[in-house]
Amino acid sequence: xxxxxxxxxxxxxxxxxxxxxxxxxxxxxxxxxxxxxxxxxxxxxxxxxxxxxxxxxxxxxxxxxxxxxxxxxxxxxxxxxxxxxxxxxxxxxxxxxxxxxxxxxxxxxxxxxxxxxxxxxxxxxxxxxxxxxxxxxxxxxxxxxxxxxxxxxxxxxxxxxxxxxxxxxxxxxxxxxxxxxxxxxxxxxxxxxxxxxxxxxxxxxxxxxxxxxxxxxxxxxxxxxxxxxxxxxxxxxxxxxxxxxxxxxxxxxxxxxxxxxxxxxxxxxxxxxxxxxxxxxxxxxxxxxxxxxxxxxxxxxxxxxxxxxxxxxxxxxxxxxxxxxxxxxxxxxxxxxxxxxxxxxxxxxxxxxxxxxxxxxxxxxxxxxxxxxxxxxxxxxxxxxxxxxxxxxxxxxx
Numbered sequence: 254x255x256x257x258x259x260x261x262x263x264x265x266x267x268x269x270x271x272x273x274x275x276x277x278x279x280x281x282x283x284x285x286x287x288x289x290x291x292x293x294x295x296x297x298x299x300x301x302x303x304x305x306x307x308x309x310x311x312x313x314x315x316x317x318x319x320x321x322x323x324x325x326x327x328x329x330x331x332x333x334x335x336x337x338x339x340x341x342x343x344x345x346x347x348x349x350x351x352x353x354x355x356x357x358x359x360x361x362x363x364x365x366x367x368x369x370x371x372x373x374x375x376x377x378x379x380x381x382x383x384x385x386x387x388x389x390x391x392x393x394x395x396x397x398x399x400x401x402x403x404x405x406x407x408x409x410x411x412x413x414x415x416x417x418x419x420x421x422x423x424x425x426x427x428x429x430x431x432x433x434x435x436x437x438x439x440x441x442x443x444x445x446x447x448x449x450x451x452x453x454x455x456x457x458x459x460x461x462x463x464x465x466x467x468x469x470x471x472x473x474x475x476x477x478x479x480x481x482x483x484x485x486x487x488x489x490x491x492x493x494x495x496x497x498x499x500x501x502x503x504x505x506x507x508x509x510x511x512x513x514x515x516x517x518x519x520x521x522x523x524x525x526x527x528x529x530x531x532x533x534x535x536x537x538x539x540x541x542x543x544x545x546x547x548x549x550x551x552x553x554x555x556x557x558x559x560x561x562x563x564x565x566x567x568x569x570x571x572x573x574x575x576x577x578x579x580x581x582x583x584x585x586x587x588x589x590x591x592x593x594x595x596x597x598x599x600x601x602x603x604x605x606x607x608x609x610x611x612x613x614x615x616x617x618x619x620x621x622x623x624x625x626x627x628x629x630x631x632x633x634x635x636x637x638x639x640x641x642x643x644x645x646x647x648x649x650x651x
Contacts, residue, residue, distance in 0.1 A: 266375060266451045267560075270553040276459040277546045280466025281474075287467035295464060295522075300428045302457040305450045306370045307432020308443055310381050321382055324499065324508050328365075328386040331495050331516035333397045336361045337405055339490045343483045352536035355406050357483055360524045360540050362401040364390035368461070369518035371454040372552050376559035378511035384429055386515045398527075462549050465522055469542035476539045477546065484543045488551055492517035506565045513559075518552050521545045 259267070280287060340361025344354040365387050373383035436443040466473065495516030499509045521544035528538035 260448075262448050262452055266455065267557055269375060269455055270550050270557060272455055272459050273462060273549040273553045276462040277466055277550065280463045281470050281546070284467040284470035287464050288470075290464045290467075295461060296424060298457045298460045298464075299424045302368060302371060302454050302461075303424065303428040304432045305454040305457065306374065306380060306384060307429035308436055308450055309374065309447060310384070310429070310433050311436055312433055321385075321508070323502070324382060324504070324512060325386060325389055327495075327498060327512055328515050329389060329393065331491065331498075331512065332365055332390045332519075333362065333393065333401065335494050336487070336491050336516065336519065337401055340487055341405060343487055347483045349480075349483070350536070352532075352534045353480065353540060355532065355534075356524075356528060356537040356540035357480075357487070358405050359402075359528055359537070360484070360519060360521060360544055361487060362398060362405065363520050363524045363527070364394040365515050366518045366520040366522075366548070368458050368549065369514050369552070371451070371458060372514050372518060372556040373511050374454070375451065375553075376510050376514060376556040377507065377564055378514065378559070379507045382508065383511050383515060386511070388426065390515075394523075458549065461522070462545065465525070465545045466542075469525065469538070469545065472535070472539045472542045473546060476536070477543055480540050480543045481547060484540055485547055485551065488517045488519070488544070488548055491519070492552075492555060510559050510564075514552060514556065517555070518548065519544070521548055 337358065340358045344357055349357065370380060370383045370387060374380045492513045496509050496513035499512050521541045525538050525541035525545070528541055532538070
């Protein structure tokens, strides 16, 4: 029997959707076994997940990612403009109750989920760029959440800016930079443990899924099927937007995969906490609970699917001859025009009677410069000279 060629670690990583579904089932079927887990362990689980990602990065990776301002801007637009608008539209299409409308919109306006970094790593995306995007949306949440809540939900959600910034530093930035620093000072050790890092990240994610679902199992049993369609459509629309928009802008495949996962992967745990703290209606938190169950398997399957596809980089639309020139696109177009004119001139010079100054050089056995029109746009076929045997009459139309 032929071996599949996959190592145990690779096989475990590829089965991430299965582990996510199993974790969801454990949280729903045996909530009593996990409901007593303290919130501090959720924070530690997120930190462990970020540490496993940080160990795969270097300071050079983060520096390159911070320079990709176009991708970061698209991530911000997708997270805080496209997704809230999509959630608002879905509340009307599915004619949800007032409480469910608020819950779905709240899910649409929160920042990206930290587990998106793991899914990006599995999908073959740009992990450093994913970390930069997650950090951007997390810090932006301190002022975007109350702003969007005021205009879309109709009331202001009080946000502890210092507390959110502190949590982002503890859960995201500190473990990531700890991993990057360890990788910088102990590169050989990091290289040895790198194959096991996806396993550590998956285990941390499964722990977060089990505990979060166990704490909301009663709500899920009552409203899961009713809210599954709008929640899944919201995340799928985010993934399509995040993948197709950079493709239309001729960005690379790694950037498109990263942006697709970052836009689709919201943080349902954060929206659930906000719904619990700031709304008395219990039904407001239910869309977030449904997302906790559906999101991880959905994005995990997307990550594994993208992982199976080869990374395709965009081809340059500008001819390689002109790559070193400024304004290459415009010059490239004029270069093509020059080559066309040069081909016509060569045909006419086989038996010349009416020729231009360019073709006269060919008749006299000299070299004509076919690129001259790139820098001399006035050199066209409009200037002609007429030859009649040994006697030559010139007509200059310049």
